[in-house]
Amino acid sequence: MLRLPKFEVKNPSTVEEAIAMMHAIDGEARFLAGGTDLNPNMKHRLFTPERVVALGGIEEMFGITQQEDGSMRIGAMATLANVASHAELGLAYPALSQAALLVSGPQLRNMGTLGGNVMLDTRCQWYNQTYFWRSALGFCMKKDGTKCHVIEGGSKCVAAASNDTAPALMTLGAELEFANATGRTRMPIADLWQADGIWNKKVAHTELLVAIHLPKPSADQRGAYGKLRDRGSIDFPLFGIAIRLDLDAQGTIFDAALCAVALQARPWPLKKAAALLCGTKPGEESFTEAVEQVAALAAKQCRPMPNIPGDHEYRHAMVSVYTKRALLAAANGDGPVHHV
């Protein structure tokens, strides 16, 4: 049995109310969306807020709607199941809908939200444990302690971004709409992250993600998501890679993006690798050769650490395999890439 720490629960019905409730307390408060990350973390005493501001009553934060300019607005409270089963999203942004479909298991996708997935805490096998377990180890820098058990003598926490949809949103150039005490802001998701496993975001935990905006896709945009995990369900990624390819009328790639996750504190964009794909044509040798080069480069740039479970050398060996398969899936309009 894992008990939650004591806290009070607020149920605001507007964004402004939620922000006010977040600030009108001396102690710590936390937003609660689906609760599938916050609740286990509170049970493990990784967070012990005095107040939880539940977002389920804020209408503005729900729904998936196409805007007049062809962009898509996804309310932060849209569930992963909503995202994974949305037909237009699946066609226009396959990497995102595939990533959402591969998050954990059915019940957790019914509860967990896209906003909560973006704002997910980083993960580490020495951190996502009960208080008793962590105390037996002498704690670690991210919570209650001073040492790092991944990098001996390390001064920076390297807990891993483990949110499957983050790399997909990165390849799509998503914009995040935040609300805070001074109003609303919009930032490209690429600007959200910082290389600090203790808090890997540049916004404070008191800022509310209201919606995720996806730009209109190009005429022939393709994508896929590849996820390595132990079982075909429930498990967090041991490595994840999202792909976007934009093809011109002749079928030649004119733009591409790759982004990996489950490595270190930030989702990891592979810009040089993406550049190798431009000018090649799926179905022709130029593309096949580029895929091999990209897979080799990805293996150089992605260095899994013993921060999350799974043998890190095996995870490293799988980087090129999953990169290659995900690239081929994106080009062929298939995916997701996973082992079950």
Added chain:
Amino acid sequence: MRVFRLQVNGDTVEVAAPEHWTLLEVLRYKIGLTGSKQGCDKGDCGACTVLLDGVPTLACLSLAATVETSAITTIEGLLPAHRANGGEGADPVQDAFDRCGALQCGFCQPGMILSAKALLAKNPNPTSQEIKQSLSGNLCRCTGYTQIYEAVVLAAKGEQV
């Protein structure tokens, strides 16, 4: 403490419980509905699965304070609902699990059956792949799953007849 007004298995239940309690704790330790199991208590196993407005949800990760507007179905609600609809005997999914011997210790069953109920309500004729996917958030440490999948197939056939 807070007074929660919950819609449980068709009844409105008013219950006082600490504000930070999960739905699972309120169901088990305040209302006395112990059919929803407390397994891992952190989202891994599915033993605590209940239906919220028909949707499989983990009660161990839901706060009671956030589910007051939803219709909650626990395993205890299936038989009365079946009988209230004029049915005889057990609920067809429960009956199929029984006939297939789809259980050993039984700890996973309430969650399995509710996930299966939700699947069949949406998709009365699922493929074996769809059955596996729909139950993939419910772990069973005993049966090896084969008879559980067979039970869902049997329940689907039964509901067609």
